[in-house]
Amino acid sequence: MAQQLGLDLPARTARGRDDFLVAPCNALAVSLIDGWEGWHPRKLVLSGPPGAGKTHLAHVWAERAGAVILDAADLVDADIPTLAQGAVAVEDIPRIATQAEAQTALFHLHNLTLASGGTLLLTGTGPAAHWALPLPDLQSRIAGTLEAQIDAPDDALLAALLVKLFADRQLFPPADVVPFLLPRIERSFAAARDTVAAIDAYGLATKRPLTRALASAALDKGTAPAR
Incomplete structure (x- = not known):
């Protein structure tokens, strides 16, 4: 069988419902979205x-x-009354912790959306209680919102995630690659993403196929994050 060589193609993240990997750490979030x-x-x-x-x-x-999806930092320039008439997802709320104007815009969006019968989804890194938004009225409204927290992945989910991340880059690792990586990388979603990106980049730079040896070399060279 011919060896698989990486191609410098953009990663295309699959974001359909069937592409989402469901596990105990995210089952509640998936159930609430469904x-x-x-x-x-x-x-x-x-x-x-x-x-x-x-x-x-x-x-x-x-x-x-x-729904419309927008970054929290873009709320300053958004048409809040129009957005509030429907469903809207605002991402990366903690990013505006130092942006008073964006917080005020989110506060108004929150109130107008609920008043108009719309629906609001807010996302952010870490528990919402730690977002520490300086605008008290906004933080209190977020604190009073039902929250679905996604926890750190277990080994089964991390393995499936690595396979998916490789596939997003049109890479299909031999059977021994993922088991090799699991005990050697941090058990986190970010580490899985960064590891796959680094192995892909190292394979392109060295013109070598995706194998356990390549993954090991990427870890040894420090191009992929190790545990």
């Missing part, structure tokens, strides 16, 4: 570590709810 029409009141906070799939689930929800 049952979004039952949110009471019509809002949800989706939190978790970097790379946990918050954006993926936001896109799944947006497809179903006909």
Whole structure:
């Protein structure tokens, strides 16, 4: 069989519902996204570590709810009254902790959306209680929102995630690559993402196929994050 060589192609993240890997650490979040029409009141906070799939689930929800997705930092220039008439997902809320104007915009979006019968999804890294938004009224409204937290992945999910991340880059590792990586990388979504990106880049730079030897060399060279 011919060896698989990496090609310098852009990674295309699969973000359909069937592409999301469901495990105990994210089952509650998936269940709430699937049952979004039952949110009471019509809002949800989706939190978790970097790379946990918050954006993926936001896109799944947006497809179903006909929602607009925007970054919290872009709220300053957004048409808040228009957004508030429907469903809207606002991502990376902690990013605006030092942006008073964006916080005020989110506060108004929150109130107007619920008043108009719209639906609101808020995402951010870490538990919402730690977002520490200086605007008290906004933080209190977030604190009073149902929250779905995604926890760190177990080995089974981490293995499946590595396979998916490789596939997003049109790479299909031999059977011994993922078991080799599991005990050698940090058990986190971000580490899985960074490891796959680094191995892909190292393979392209050295013009070598994706094998256990390549993965080991990438770890040894420090191009991939090791545990």
